[in-house]
Amino acid sequence: MRKETTMKFKTIFVLLCISILNACSQKSPHTYNSTLNLKQVMEWVIDPSADVVWDSVKYITTSSGTEEISPKTDADWESIRNSAATLIQAGNILMLDHLAKDNQQWHEFAKRLSTNAEVALKAAQNKDKDALFDAGGNIYNACKACHDKYANFDKPQN
Ligand code: HEC
Structure with a gap:
């Protein structure tokens, strides 16, 4: 009776190990929700958060x-702080x-956007308005650097 129980536990243990191994060897699928296009991420996620800062x-x-x-x-x-976190x-x-x-x-x-937003987040946590003001300027420069290279605001965008 005792032996049987031990066997049962052994079997369960072995099965558990196999299922853990299986789970680890399976690659996660990495499918992202791509509902928002770049323009919408800019207008609905990034811009309102930057405005708060x-x-x-x-x-x-x-x-x-x-x-x-x-x-x-x-x-x-x-x-x-929350808006800075959104920008990170x-x-x-x-x-x-x-x-x-x-x-x-x-x-x-x-990355430059995230890094400068992190400085803003810390400034908000420290209630340091001068550091927050400076971080806001650096966030602006990060937006502008990317826009100068990649955005063409004169052309109609999709
Ligand atoms: C890594 C690159 C990158 C960064 C960083 C970036 N943008 Fe953009 N942004 C773009 C590109 C490219 C477009 C044009 C895309 C389009 O309209 O299809 C754009 C467009 C926009 C638009 C106009 C959307 C439209 O077409 O009507 C706004 C507003 C905007 N960005 C705000 C910001 C702000 C504010 C920041 C910084 C807090 C920022 N962006 C940071 C790449 C970036």
């Missing part, structure tokens, strides 16, 4: 002096095969 710290100069706009509440800082991930999304225009410089520009 850019609008967060501003200096408005009028004849009566310079007014500073900066995040006030915890909720303000959190929303900036957007850099990764841009490297997906169906969006990337090539395997070299495109990837560098996409």
